[in-house]
Amino acid sequence: MRNMFRRNSTKLGQHLSKCIFYVGMGSNDYLNNYFMPGFYSTGSDYNPKTYAALLLQDYCRLINKMYELGARKVAVVGVGQIGCIPYELARLDNDGKSAGKSASRCNEKINKAISVFNAGLLQMVKKFNREMPCAKLVYVNTYQSSQDLVMNAVSYGFEETERGCCGVGRNNGQMTCMPLQVPCGRRRNYLFWDAFHPTEVANEIYAMKAYNSTSLSDVYPINIRQLALA
Template sequence: MVIRNSTMQNRKTRRRRLTDREIDTMVAIIFRSCILPVLLLLCFSTRAFSQQPRQAQVPCFFIFGDSLVDNGNNNRILTLSRANYRPYGIDFPLGTTGRFTNGQTYVDALARLLGFPTFIPPYARTRGPALLRGVNYASGASGIRDETGDNLGGHMSMNQQVENLGDTVLQMRRYFRGDNGTLNSYLGRCIFYSGMGSNDYLNNYFMPNFYTTSSDFTPKAYAASLLKDYAAQLTQMYNYGARKVIVSAVGPIGCIPYQLARYNGNSSRCNEKINSAILIFNSGLKRLVNTVNNGRVLPGAKFVYLDAYTSSIDLYQNAAASGFDVIDRGCCGVGRNNGQITCLPFQQPCQDRTKYLFWDAFHPTETANIQFARTSFSTRSYTYPISIQQLASL
């Protein structure tokens, strides 16, 4: 579905559409003159921006999700789901930014692999020509359902994040001379990442003292309801111009330090009741990807299913081979498994973060994020039906 501008259509004299080369040249000029000098001043001396790739493989990268990929959108929201304090970001070149880990998130590492010279900025503080390279809409505690995460305070649900994409597209029009066809062509070459669903289980379905969904739905019915809503949200992203879309499966939440600390007092056994419910959702999500890719529902779209569940299970079972010594407790936190409370302000984390799979009760370390990004980018070990690198080249 193409976004139309009736005023432009009614004009007798229509402007010539820009070619892909002209678009890239225009964006490059804007980026160099308006954005790059400032970024270079901020980043020149940091290790993260050494050996910069020559050119990004796609013109822009848009990110939707929760705390696994949030990079600061929750910083000014009244919520318990915030990470804009030390020791969060202790290994990140720009320090504490609001990322829920010690360094880079999965999408940070993926942006680097895609060739972007800088990290994709948060939507909360990005406007103007910077939007042309993409933004991160992710918000800690958010979910597919609007009420998900309310137990932690404010957040931007998936519906709100998609609305923000719509606002972004409106702002981007001015840089394409009002030519919506050319803008849609540009957006069609970009990568869109969406990682949703974790909080719909963690901070909704399996929190019966706060939500009624576990009594209102069976696990199968709940997954079906989530997928119906998610399909509508992904369709709206398509309507705004998204064509190359990565959709991430929900990971094995039953194995995170938070659940290990709560599950019948057993600090090493995963909660398979939670994992079983998640597998129902993931199976449906993969079927949704197949439905989209048959070309009849969303013509021209290509979806890639990112199997974050299997990748995590493989890490649990082969941790030593991947360089991890500790897989059942957070590097930073309080209580059993360092999983009962997340990192407290100025708490001293573990010394060697590279040996830990989890940074805190819920989130992977930078090392785990980078490993997963590298594997999923260039191989099909955890992507279906093609790798992310292949998706970028389409």
Template sequence: MDHGRLALVVAAAAMAMACTVEMRAAAAAPQPLAPCMYVFGDSLVDNGNNNGILSLARANYRPYGIDFHEGPPGRFTNGRTMVDFLSDMLGLRPPLLPAYAVARPADLARGVNFASGASGIRAETGNNLGEHYPLSEQVVHFRTAVSDMGRTAGFSGNATKVMEHLGRCIFFVGMGSNDYLNNYFMPDYYDTAQVYDPHAYATLLLQDYSSQLADLYDLGARKFVVVGVGQIGCIPYELARMNNDNQPSGPDTPSDDDDGIVISIGGGGGGRSSSTSSSNASNNSTTKQKPTPDAGACNDTINRAIAIYNNGLLSMVKRFNRGQQLRGAKFVFLDTVHTGMDLAVNAAAHGFTVLDRGCCGVGRNNGQITCLPLQRPCDDRSKYIFWDAFHPTEAANRIYAAKAFNSTSTSDAYPINISQLAAI
């Protein structure tokens, strides 16, 4: 055999061996529980879609992301968000799901994050903070992504294959916080509180929300995770606006200490076990807890309005699951109020010692202004539930995600948890 033929044989054998190794490695790698996840929401789960637009609702500067070293900036927390942890739990890593603003065609089939800080169900929500992408526009972005996905090599224009793929994916949708924080309870900028009482406003939101979820269904979504609004009457921003008698200063009236500053940048986790009302996913009831004596009362006016909305959202999920409107779809409702209250009650067991103030920020409860550029945050972020005036820390996000993914209590995830939804 001449040297040329020998070289070809050796090269072919080496290539075959390399392919065999790759195939064995692929077979040995654990398969994700779901092939993809798509995220819609506000600053609680935004991972950088607002970075390049003219908006006050941006987090692409330190100390935001101080503990995040896996990609571009833009998360409204110190590290990972709830959906980052869920991505891990579903086996969709590495890498983390990209923001739609920077996603490549090759990313689309595995999942993309469309969330935008300050966004809401209503189109005008968050306009006080500048540009952002409301849920309706996030759905438009997804429509474009589906069209682009159909032109990729894996689908080659086969719309049926695209729909079958999307039907196995998780669609995480968390909206509504800003429709209260940056709309209804901001009467100097919006007139919704004058036009609608809390019941009418919740009904209006849920009508729009139902329509937008139906649009996602028409584009191929079948497995939905719908997140309730947390107790935003208990976040540091609202606690900072309570007057010295522990009474709410009113949605448009600053407290004596805040120098007239009423800036909010969207989202709003909820986690303190103060005077609050919560929707319970298993029986749709509400509960009251006494205020924590050393932390002051929450803003019950806001929390009561949130309870109305959450109860209506749970009812909407139950209606969709009956299958008469969106056949073949399955919805999971995450009761973040209940999960947040449980987190606060068991704070010590989770290592939390600070429940009512942000790790960074300005003013009372570190809640009057969000983290300033290059501000030094608290040293031990693991002891804080709140990162800033509105958003949970990475440590709290980890717990919210674990409850959503694994909890067997329908008070956390109704009627099943996310791991069970992925297995369907």
């Protein structure tokens, strides 16, 4: 089949136009760059609005290139609440008075910067849908979904939303899960698996929201199921 597509660009384009491409970028640009002042100067070189604009420029170039290669259905995933993951909670001062710490449990300085990026990402999706013939991009609002899981943790079956199931130090977030380390006994009750990543059950909820939700605050302008049928 691969050789057939190489010889027939029309069939290749038809095949790619039916595929759904899942694109999620930006998390590590904030987690492992912008908010790591001990290693990178980007946090002082750029304000949140300027930094988000630079990331979105690269994002636009990528989507344009994918479109040129034949992609027509793309799920674009927003960045979640990085300020609420165990790793970032572990970095806050013990007394909760670290810079950016509000009355909430999260580092809102980080979350506000991410919200600027996500807002631009949504506008990018709207722009491509208007201007690209036959393009169908869907914005998956992981930030909104992660807020929902925390605010309604009990209804989703989560008992622990701040600690990782497996990790080291405060909130099990100062170091991620180590080899041979014994994880928590009831991982389905945890929102986070380690210092950074959601548990399997949390990811299942995120996936079902993206696939089935009829709320525009979860997925815009349609959900993944509708995108598959489009």
